[in-house]
Structure formats: structure tokens, C-alpha cells
Amino acid sequence: MGIYLNNAATTWPKPAEVAEAMSKFLLRGGANLARGANSERDLNTLNFVLDCRFKLAEFFNGYEDCDPRYVTFTGNITESLNIVLRGYLKPGMKVLTSSMEHNAVMRPLRFLEQQGVELKVLECEPDGFLKPERLREALSESKYDLMVMSHASNVCGTVQDINSIAEICSEHNLNLVLDTAQTAGVLKLDAVKLNLAALCFTGHKGLMGPQGTGGIIWRPDFASQVTPIISGGTGSFSHLEYQPEDLPDKFESGTPNLPGIAGLNAALDWLNATGINKIAAREHELGEYFLSKLKNFNGLKLSGKQDMNGRLAVFSINFDGFDNGILADELSRMGFETRPGLHCSPSAHKTLNTFPGGSLRVSLGYFNEREELDKFIDALSGAVK
Numbered sequence: 001m002g003i004y005l006n007n008a009a010t011t012w013p014k015p016a017e018v019a020e021a022m023s024k025f026l027l028r029g030g031a032n033l034a035r036g037a038n039s040e041r042d043l044n045t046l047n048f049v050l051d052c053r054f055k056l057a058e059f060f061n062g063y064e065d066c067d068p069r070y071v072t073f074t075g076n077i078t079e080s081l082n083i084v085l086r087g088y089l090k091p092g093m094k095v096l097t098s099s100m101e102h103n104a105v106m107r108p109l110r111f112l113e114q115q116g117v118e119l120k121v122l123e124c125e126p127d128g129f130l131k132p133e134r135l136r137e138a139l140s141e142s143k144y145d146l147m148v149m150s151h152a153s154n155v156c157g158t159v160q161d162i163n164s165i166a167e168i169c170s171e172h173n174l175n176l177v178l179d180t181a182q183t184a185g186v187l188k189l190d191a192v193k194l195n196l197a198a199l200c201f202t203g204h205k206g207l208m209g210p211q212g213t214g215g216i217i218w219r220p221d222f223a224s225q226v227t228p229i230i231s232g233g234t235g236s237f238s239h240l241e242y243q244p245e246d247l248p249d250k251f252e253s254g255t256p257n258l259p260g261i262a263g264l265n266a267a268l269d270w271l272n273a274t275g276i277n278k279i280a281a282r283e284h285e286l287g288e289y290f291l292s293k294l295k296n297f298n299g300l301k302l303s304g305k306q307d308m309n310g311r312l313a314v315f316s317i318n319f320d321g322f323d324n325g326i327l328a329d330e331l332s333r334m335g336f337e338t339r340p341g342l343h344c345s346p347s348a349h350k351t352l353n354t355f356p357g358g359s360l361r362v363s364l365g366y367f368n369e370r371e372e373l374d375k376f377i378d379a380l381s382g383a384v385k
């Protein structure tokens with residue numbers, strides 16, 4: 001196995017407790033959720049799913065004093081964003097987003113635009129930052145129904161001024177939906193303080209859970225205005241042929257990823273025991289170290305913020321005259337795992353002036369060590385020579 005520097009795609013390694021909890025569920029539990037009776041096995045499943053809902057509500061400071069009903073489980077943040085955007089936006093409505101979005105936001109929005117939703121994309125600065133004034137300007141010209149954006153860029157790590165953006169949205173009664181794919185588990189998030197209509201998260205990145213987990217933290221009044229895009233059995237209200245309006249059932253039809261939720265539950269215990277401040281400080285310190293080494297390269301272009309202020313330890317780099325795909329391939333042969341190309345984010349790369357070639361993305365995680373970064377820097381220097 002190589003040295004893993006692709007944590008923006010998915011974090012690795014996961015805490016050992018995550019795999020242990022998943023294995024325990026599959027080997028010794030295994031009951032479906034609310035589709036049995038009152039056996040010990042049935043109650044165990046009910047308990048850990050509810051436990052995980054409570055922990056998520058508390059982790060993100062959800063609504064109504066962290067009421068677990070306002071937590072929806074999904075398979076990933078792409079599903080979360082689709083549930084929110086396709087379920088809320090109807091032809092004739094108007095939506096805002098930023099030019100730094102992942103296709104998990106852009107593709108549902110472009111689809112909805114074809115159905116008659118009006119979309120305005122706010123242009124970010126060449127370092128990926130969305131000036132809050134851009135939002136103010138747009139709102140002075142027209143009224144919108146919803147703003148959706150990522151908290152931080154998966155391409156270059158730029159973190160948005162979400163406090164100012166949220167304040168402006170609240171002043172204008174504008175529903176704000178946040179894509180926290182790159183920040184959940186790395187930066188503190190507070191759904192109530194930001195007055196988020198929906199906080200969308202994925203379980204397998206900073207939250208340290210398994211793939212196939214994600215969710216939504218809803219503001220109750222907003223959830224009641226969203227039509228479920230999937231309906232079906234919920235293990236509840238079985239006398240009804242219509243989808244229940246009650247949460248969490250309204251948005252959770254079909255058997256959920258129970259081994260995944262068991263793993264996510266254990267990951268949240270690990271996160272709470274480790275502490276988000278410690279995680280943020282560790283990633284920041286590794287980022288500082290890595291940046292200080294990158295500065296010694298001639299001809300290297302770093303996208304986004306040039307120091308660790310206002311960014312995550314997600315770095316997009318290019319060398320004049322080098323194809324980043326070939327470079328990534330060479331590095332992986334040398335035992336270093338990165339990700340080249342466009343990172344599912346063509347609009348972000350256009351903003352950063354790295355479209356269509358893309359960049360070599362090196363993304364650090366809590367478990368990386370300085371020695372691994374030293375080895376990578378040596379390998380990179382060999383590869384570009």
C-alpha cells in the first residue's frame with residue numbers, strides 16, 4: 001500500500017472501532033430497522049440507529065434542542081443534496097449557488113434549470129473565495145428561494161466566510177443549504193447558529209465513517225416544504241398507502257445502510273473522544289509543514305489561498321509543461337496516492353483558471369505523518385526532474 005494523500009476523496013485509515021462496529025453488526029446483530037418485533041436483535045438495531053441520530057444532531061447542533069427526528073440518513077451527500085434540491089425547487093423558483101461547487105450541487109441544479117428553475121451562479125475570486133458582497137448584490141437585484149453552496153472547496157481547500165453568508169441569508173429570509181462534505185468533522189458546524197435550512201453531510205470523509213453513509217440536518221419548517229423524491233416502506237404507518245409526513249420517516253423509505261450506520265456511530269464516538277479542535281489543529285499543522293516544503297519548488301503553481309489562513313489541507317498544484325495526470329500516475333508508481341484531473345468540479349476549476357487540464361490534488365488527513373510528507377516531497381521533486 002502506498003502513502004495515502006487522497007483524504008478529500010475519502011479519509012483513510014478509519015479508526016479501527018469503525019470496522020469493529022460494522023463487523024459486530026453483521027456477525028452478531030443484523031436485524032432490519034423497525035421491520036421485526038421486540039427481539040433483542042430488533043431492539044439492538046433500533047437502539048444504535050437512534051443513538052447515531054442523537055449523536056449527529058448533537059454534533060451539528062440540530063434544531064429543537066438536537067431533536068433526532070430532524071436527522072435523515074442517506075447513502076452519501078450527493079443523495080442528501082438531491083433530496084433537498086429536487087424536493088424543494090419547483091419550476092419558476094429561483095436558486096443561487098457559487099462558482100466553486102462540486103457536481104453534487106451543480107448537476108442537480110443544471111437538471112432543475114432544464115425543468116424551469118432559474119439558476120444564478122455567483123462568481124468567486126480566482127482563489128476560490130466567495131465575497132459575501134456578491135450575495136448582497138444578487139439579493140439587491142432580485143428575490144431568491146434558496147442558496148446552496150459548499151463550506152470549503154474539494155479542489156483547493158478554500159473555506160468560505162459562512163458566518164457572513166449565513167447572516168445575509170437570514171436578513172433576507174433566504175433558505176441556506178450547506179454542502180459540508182469537506183468540513184464536517186474538521187471544522188465546527190452549528191446548524192442552528194447558521195440558521196441552515198438543511199445541513200448536508202457525507203459520512204466517509206472528515207466524519208471518519210464508512211462509504212455509503214451521509215445525511216441531512218433539517219430546519220423543521222423547511223423540511224415540511226420539501227417533497228420526498230423517494231417513497232415506500234418505512235416500517236411505520238403501514239396502514240397508509242401515502243408517504244408519512246412525520247420525520248424521519250418522510251425521507252427514509254427502504255432499508256437503510258445499517259452496517260454503515262453502525263460504523264458511523266462508532267466514528268462519531270471516536271470524533272467526540274478525540275475532539276474536533278485537536279483534529280483541526282493537527283490538519284492545520286500538517287498543512288503548514290507541507291506548504292513550507294512546496295515553497296521550495298521552482299515552477300510550481302498552487303491554486304487557492306497561498307497560506308493556511310482560510311483553507312483546509314487540500315492542495316491543488318500544477319507544474320508548467322507537466323500533465324498532472326501523468327504526474328499522478330508516476331507518483332502512484334512510486335507509492336503515493338493523490339488525485340489528478342477535475343475532481344468532479346469543472347466550474348471550480350474554471351474559477352481557479354485550471355480548466356480543462358485540472359490539477360494534481362494532494363489532500364492530507366489527521367493520520368498523516370510529517371515523514372510521509374517528506375517522502376512525498378522527495379518523490380515529487382524526482383518526478384518533475
Ligand SMILES: Cc1ncc(COP(=O)(O)O)c(C=O)c1O
Binds near residue numbers: 008078152154179
Ligand atoms: C464538496 C463536495 N461535495 C460533494 C461531494 C460528494 O460526496 P459523496 O460522493 O460522498 O456524495 C464531494 C466529494 O468529493 C465534495 O468534496
